[in-house]
Each structure stands twice: as structure tokens, then as C-alpha cells.
């Protein structure tokens with residue numbers, strides 16, 4: 001199935017989107033312009049000046065391309081996913097404003113919203129997105145935006161954006177979606193009513209475990225506001241990170257489709273094993289959000305969560321025995337990785353806080369890579385024995 005975004009499919013846009021016509025003698029790969037500053041015309045402040053201002057050649061090219069992938073007017077690449085979330089929200093909210101945020105969010109985002117934003121006079125209410133009419137009930141006249149993450153890290157829950165976007169449009173709020181877990185191959189939130197899309201580009205967009213970066217996509221005027229935050233809060237990426245991100249992005253379609261296929265096979269295999277108590281994967285028909293995932297997503301993704309029957313002790317043994325799957329934080333790359341969110345993505349939360357959003361101790365998050373599915377399964381099988 002080829003996903004058409006206007007005249008070109010997503011796989012083509014990932015390689016050529018926004019590129020200028022090349023002529024004889026031009027390099028096929030766009031060059032890395034690793035300079036912090038640029039020669040300036042005398043008597044004007046216009047033009048390319050300094051890398052922190054975010055308009056370098058490596059930035060402009062990839063920002064155009066990512067906007068096309070998301071179906072957004074514009075995008076901006078920042079130095080990390082956290083930098084992207086912070087600048088995206090600071091561009092939307094002023095002191096005195098109120099933010100409604102899903103309680104089912106990445107640990108770092110949870111900390112940013114609950115520990116930092118109140119110091120800037122921004123009030124944040126965490127909402128259980130699976131409670132009926134939850135958003136409407138907590139709306140205030142100061143509410144400016146709704147922030148959600150979908151699919152959710154690490155539980156792989158999937159939110160239905162339709163009722164949320166219906167509300168944000170009715171009341172005039174901005175709907176901000178962190179869709180890191182899906183990548184634009186599997187999910188394009190703007191098509192479902194979102195106003196702003198955030199990614200940790202460290203994950204699927206780059207996909208090779210070697211670049212830290214983040215993305216915000218939205219309207220042209222809003223991205224200009226995010227750029228102002230990026231400049232003064234110093235969240236601009238280095239040109240080399242942008243160049244690597246462009247290289248990684250070219251293969252996103254083949255990578256993510258392979259990850260989708262691998263994860264589906266592995267999730268099915270795991271769900272038949274008595275050593276595994278629970279498999280969380282939105283592609284399985286017993287997943288609580290399976291029907292929503294079918295409506296929202298083009299692919300169920302490469303992320304799986306597992307709970308072993310033997311609890312914490314079995315988890316420790318299992319992790320020590322794995323050979324191919326690497327015990328490491330982060331996700332979305334070509335290597336299969338496994339981690340315990342209590343020590344990584346959600347370490348900033350208490351055990352009780354984690355349990356409330358479906359992450360008991362011993363919970364394992366698997367990021368499926370692009371190795372052969374049989375080899376990944378063989379590794380899991382030998383580690384379970």
C-alpha cells in the first residue's frame with residue numbers, strides 16, 4: 001500500500017521532498033555546511049548569520065521535508081525531543097494560562113509539565129484520557145491547549161483523537177500531539193485534527209541511534225513562534241546532527257514497515273508463551289485500543305511491551321540472557337533494544353505514579369529493530385528458558 005501525500009508517496013518525499021533541482025556536477029547528497037557563522041552583507045541584518053538562528057541550509061532543507069511528511073505548513077528541527085516539547089509549549093502558553101495534558105506521557109515530558117511549567121505561571125492538569133468526557137470536565141476559561149501522546153510510551157495505548165479534536169475545535173484550543181512512537185509512516189495526527197505535532201527525532205525519524213534531535217510541525221506562523229523560543233532558549237541543533245538526520249530519514253518508510261512486520265510477528269509469538277503474562281501491542285486483537293489503532297494508524301508500530309509471568313526476578317534473568325536484543329534506553333532505531341521504563345523513560349516518576357498509568361515494576365519495553373524476525377524470536381526464546 002503506497003501512502004500518497006499529494007502528488008508523491010511518503011517514501012518518495014522522505015528522499016526528495018522539497019529538494020532543489022540538481023544540475024550536472026552537483027553532489028547527489030546535499031552537503032554538510034558545518035559553519036557556525038556566515039559572511040554578512042554590510043549595512044543589513046538580513047540573511048543567514050548564525051547557526052543558532054535556525055535557518056542554515058541543512059536545517060531549511062530537512063524542515064521542509066518533515067513538514068511535507070506530516071502534512072503541515074512548516075516544521076522546525078530542535079536539538080532534542082525535550083527541546084522540541086519545551087519550545088512548542090512555551091510558544092503556545094503564557095503565564096496565567098492553563099494546559100490540559102494526558103497523564104499517559106513520557107517521563108521527561110511529565111517532569112517538564114509538572115515541575116517546570118508551574119514555576120512560569122502555567123497551570124497544568126493531568127487527565128486520564130481513557131475516562132469518558134475527561135477533557136471537557138476539566139476545561140477552564142484559561143485553558144489554551146490539550147497535550148497528548150499517542151501511541152503512549154511505553155504502554156502502547158492508542159488515543160482516539162476524534163473526540164479530542166472535536167472539542168479543541170469547538171472551544172478554540174490547540175491540540176498538540178507527541179507521535180514519536182508512530183513516526184509519520186504510521187500516524188499523521190494533523191489528518192486527524194491535531195494542530196501541532198511533536199517528535200523526538202532521536203527515535204524513528206533518524207532511526208540509527210546516533211542523533212539527538214526533535215521536531216515540531218504546525219502552521220507557518222506558529223513555527224515562527226517556536227523558532228523565537230528555539231533561538232533564546234538555545235535549542236538549535238548542530239548542522240552535523242541535521243545532516244545525519246536527513247540521511248537517516250531517507251530510509252524511514254522501509255525501516256518502519258519492516259519494524260511493523262517484525263513487531264506483529266514477535267507480538268503474536270510472545271502471546272503464545274506461558275512465560276509471558278501479558279503482551280501489549282496495538283496490533284493484537286485483545287489490545288484495549290485495537291479498534292482505535294485501526295482507525296488512527298497506518299501501521300501498528302515497532303514497539304511492544306511485555307510483562308513476564310515470573311515478575312521482577314524473571315525479568316532480571318531474562319535481560320541478562322538476551323544476546324541479540326540490547327539492554328539500552330531509547331527506541332525506534334535499526335537495532336532491537338529492550339529496557340525497563342522504571343529505570344529509563346519513567347525514572348522520574350514514583351512507583352505508584354507509574355502503576356497508575358499501567359507500568360508496574362518489571363514491565364519491559366521492546367523496541368523492535370530491522371533484524372530478521374526469526375533471529376529476534378530465537379533470542380527471546382533462548383532467554384526465556
Ligand SMILES: *Cc1c(COP(=O)(O)O)cnc(C)c1O
Pocket residue numbers: 080081082083106108109149153178180181199200201202203212213214
Ligand atoms: C524519547 C522521547 C521524548 C524525548 O526525546 P529526546 O530526544 O530524548 O529529548 C519525548 N517523547 C517521547 C514519546 C519519547 O519517546
